[in-house]
Amino acid sequence: MGPGTGLRSGDLAAAAGVNLQTLRYYERRGLLAQPDRTLGGHRVYPPDSVTTVRIIKAAQRLGFTLDEIAELVDTGRRHARTDADLHERAAAKIREIEGRIGDLVAIRDTLRAALDAGCHDLRDCAGSPDCPIPFTGLAQDR
Missing domain, CATH: 1.20.5 (Single alpha-helices involved in coiled-coils or other helix-helix interfaces)
Incomplete structure (x- = not known):
């Protein structure tokens, strides 16, 4: 992803319907990949991060724990699912x-x-x- 492409934290949070603390928490848990940073230090997420966060929230509403979601998201990233x-x-x-x-x-x-x-x-x-x-x-x- 080149500089200037993608979504800043606030934009991603707004688009996915979560708050900034939720994004940071998902990063720490490994549910959301660590974003690139601009030269000024701002997080820049790939555009498909909105879908990832929406999947996480939907899976939570369906009763999956964050550990279970992490396994599902990880399996999907390996493309071997x-x-x-x-x-x-x-x-x-x-x-x-x-x-x-x-x-x-x-x-x-x-x-x-x-x-x-x-x-x-x-x-x-x-x-x-x-x-x-x-x-x-x-x-x-x-």
């Missing part, structure tokens, strides 16, 4: 999300049962045989 890379990772993420959904449904159902049982105080409820909240084992589960 196969469609199975994203496919396998997406399938694993779906399984993880489905597990969390199952947990959330169980939590919701337990809380709904507690409301239906008239639980108003956790201490009173814990001593009642009718309380649906599983007080035993909760501390051991975590």
